[in-house]
Amino acid sequence: MKHLFKIFLLVSALGVSACTNPGRFDNGGAAGADTLNGAVSDPASPAYFQQVVGDRILFLVNQSTVNESARAVLVTQARWMLQNPEYTAIIEGHADERGTREYNLALGARRANSVQEFLISQGISASRLRTVTFGKERPVEICSAESCYNQNRRAVTVLAAGGLS
Amino acid sequence: MRIFQALTLASTLALAALIQPVSAQENRGPLRIEITEGVIEPLPFAVASFVAENAAAAEFASQISQVVAADLTGTGLFREIPADAFVTQITNFASPVEYANWKAIKAQALISGSVSAGVNGALTVKFRVFDVYAEAQLGDGLQLGGSARSWRRIAHKVADVVYSRITGEGGYFDSRVVYVAETGPKDDRRKRLAVMDYDGANVQYLTDSSAIVLAPRFSPKGDRILYTSYETGFPQIMALDVGSVQRRALPVPAETMTFAPRFSPDGQTVVFSLSRGGNTDIYKMALNGGTPQRLTSTTAIETAPSYSPDGSQIVFESDRSGGQQLYIMPAGGGEARRISFGQGRYGTPVWSPRGDLIAFTKQSKGRFHIGVMRTDGSEERLLTASFLDEGPSWSPNGRVIMFTRETQGASGAPSLYTVDITGRNLRRLRTEGAASDPAWSPLLK
Numbered sequence: 001m002k003h004l005f006k007i008f009l010l011v012s013a014l015g016v017s018a019c020t021n022p023g024r025f026d027n028g029g030a031a032g033a034d035t036l037n038g039a040v041s042d043p044a045s046p047a048y049f050q051q052v053v054g055d056r057i058l059f060l061v062n063q064s065t066v067n068e069s070a071r072a073v074l075v076t077q078a079r080w081m082l083q084n085p086e087y088t089a090i091i092e093g094h095a096d097e098r099g100t101r102e103y104n105l106a107l108g109a110r111r112a113n114s115v116q117e118f119l120i121s122q123g124i125s126a127s128r129l130r131t132v133t134f135g136k137e138r139p140v141e142i143c144s145a146e147s148c149y150n151q152n153r154r155a156v157t158v159l160a161a162g163g164l165s
Numbered sequence: 166m167r168i169f170q171a172l173t174l175a176s177t178l179a180l181a182a183l184i185q186p187v188s189a190q191e192n193r194g195p196l197r198i199e200i201t202e203g204v205i206e207p208l209p210f211a212v213a214s215f216v217a218e219n220a221a222a223a224e225f226a227s228q229i230s231q232v233v234a235a236d237l238t239g240t241g242l243f244r245e246i247p248a249d250a251f252v253t254q255i256t257n258f259a260s261p262v263e264y265a266n267w268k269a270i271k272a273q274a275l276i277s278g279s280v281s282a283g284v285n286g287a288l289t290v291k292f293r294v295f296d297v298y299a300e301a302q303l304g305d306g307l308q309l310g311g312s313a314r315s316w317r318r319i320a321h322k323v324a325d326v327v328y329s330r331i332t333g334e335g336g337y338f339d340s341r342v343v344y345v346a347e348t349g350p351k352d353d354r355r356k357r358l359a360v361m362d363y364d365g366a367n368v369q370y371l372t373d374s375s376a377i378v379l380a381p382r383f384s385p386k387g388d389r390i391l392y393t394s395y396e397t398g399f400p401q402i403m404a405l406d407v408g409s410v411q412r413r414a415l416p417v418p419a420e421t422m423t424f425a426p427r428f429s430p431d432g433q434t435v436v437f438s439l440s441r442g443g444n445t446d447i448y449k450m451a452l453n454g455g456t457p458q459r460l461t462s463t464t465a466i467e468t469a470p471s472y473s474p475d476g477s478q479i480v481f482e483s484d485r486s487g488g489q490q491l492y493i494m495p496a497g498g499g500e501a502r503r504i505s506f507g508q509g510r511y512g513t514p515v516w517s518p519r520g521d522l523i524a525f526t527k528q529s530k531g532r533f534h535i536g537v538m539r540t541d542g543s544e545e546r547l548l549t550a551s552f553l554d555e556g557p558s559w560s561p562n563g564r565v566i567m568f569t570r571e572t573q574g575a576s577g578a579p580s581l582y583t584v585d586i587t588g589r590n591l592r593r594l595r596t597e598g599a600a601s602d603p604a605w606s607p608l609l610k
Contacts, residue, residue: 113443
């Protein structure tokens with residue numbers, strides 16, 4: 001808990017300023033990594049959420065359906081969020097580069113929404129969740145091959161401390 | 166005199182006829198390029214280096230001549246005869262042209278001019294166009310005035326007049342392009358808005374790279390730009406005043422994301438995509454605010470709207486049939502008719518300023534194309550093919566399309582290309598770095 005305490009101190013020092021841009025605990029989302037994630041060994045840490053629970057699910061080409069293995073990840077994400085009610089989350093929807101810019105933005109919105117709806121169905125309050133699409137603007141893998149594309153067709157649950165309103 | 170009247174609308178660059186026309190009838194002569202589908206042989210022309218009327222004008226005279234020649238050559242419709250092939254030079258703008266000397270080098274068109282620089286730094290440029298084989302001047306000689314700083318614009322206006330007189334079509338050289346300048350690796354791209362002359366000169370950055378910016382669009386007058394920004398952390402449409410570089414967010418409902426904006430032809434309305442609860446539909450609202458009006462209401466993705474030039478219809482893309490296709494609906498919303506039926510996916514439709522064609526991006530068999538079709542979907546024609554071509558934008562005269570081409574792989578990067586609507590004359594535009602999402606301005610005034 002010592003780590004978590006430090007995290008919150010830092011976050012409040014940063015002012016938790018922007019209403020729509022809360023301090024993010026990010027790992028491979030669109031905002032880039034930061035150092036506030038805590039230790040993976042601490043089950044209440046964002047690092048644990050990212051690396052043990054799994055902060056992302058993947059999608060098929062042009063699809064926004066949450067498949068079975070993705071559902072298992074989201075069930076665990078929901079359980080974690082229920083156990084750690086001080087966190088909110090922004091769900092980022094992403095697309096691979098094999099589409100037009102505008103369509104990919106809309107597709108990313110669909111994917112993020114699929115995750116949001118699933119988490120809500122698992123008991124997470126809608127007020128703790130918000131979605132954003134990045135379309136094809138923030139790939140995590142940069143090769144032009146399916147091995148990269150399938151990592152980029154993703155929705156990432158990015159934890160934040162503080163309200164989303 | 167049609168051209169004279171059109172160009173005297175210029176506020177910063179005054180244009181005047183050098184001489185009164187001897188006849189009310191415009192002299193078109195036999196010198197004429199008809200821009201058609203067939204293969205054409207570029208028309209050979211010569212630009213006699215413009216005569217400097219005084220010492221201060223010397224550098225401008227040479228540069229203006231070069232830009233005029235580059236504009237014409239860049240169309241693919243003209244071929245410049247280099248000055249070292251000339252039999253003679255023009256040293257006096259007022260002297261009669263010795264046609265035999267220009268016939269000898271097979272120049273069909275000849276452009277001559279003069280530049281004088283005033284004490285206050287103002288330039289005065291005079292020019293004439295000649296049909297060498299008809300041994301006649303083509304249209305009136307014209308005079309342009311402007312500040313020394315605007316010498317490139319003066320040159321573009323000269324070239325626009327020459328282009329118009331020979332093709333019978335409006336020009337497009339005195340225009341600008343807004344685009345997204347990109348730096349950094351593919352997984353950490355930094356993007357900023359930039360604007361430049363149509364040929365890549367005079368780059369000016371309009372935003373910093375602190376937030377992702379996407380797909381800028383000019384207003385019909387060229388004085389404003391709509392674009393999508395992540396300044397708030399979420400995609401939202403911004404309106405930017407080109408002159409002051411002041412920007413403001415378009416007020417939209419909370420918990421929504423907005424993108425893909427375009428102006429209506431009167432510049433008063435913005436049509437765009439609004440995403441709420443995972444569903445993206447097309448809306449419109451007054452530029453000055455007000456309640457967004459919903460124009461589509463399906464569970465499918467509807468985006469990339471573009472008005473017809475008369476403002477009565479909107480072309481857009483939707484995946485309501487299962488994949489991206491193009492549709493046209495009335496500007497107030499209502500039933501849409503599908504116009505694309507070929508193999509593959511169709512997106513980013515843009516209505517031509519002439520109203521006759523719609524440009525689009527097509528994905529088929531792993532390749533991306535820029536194409537055009539008539540507004541009823543007939544006569545589809547693919548103009549390009551590559552790993553990733555997207556986002557067409559029309560030149561002011563509806564003859565040329567600019568678009569983004571991105572190369573493949575981890576070091577892949579986008580750049581700007583142009584292609585003629587006949588599919589000829591594919592050219593890469595030189596920019597300082599990677600560039601995407603070009604949008605052509607109207608012809609400047």
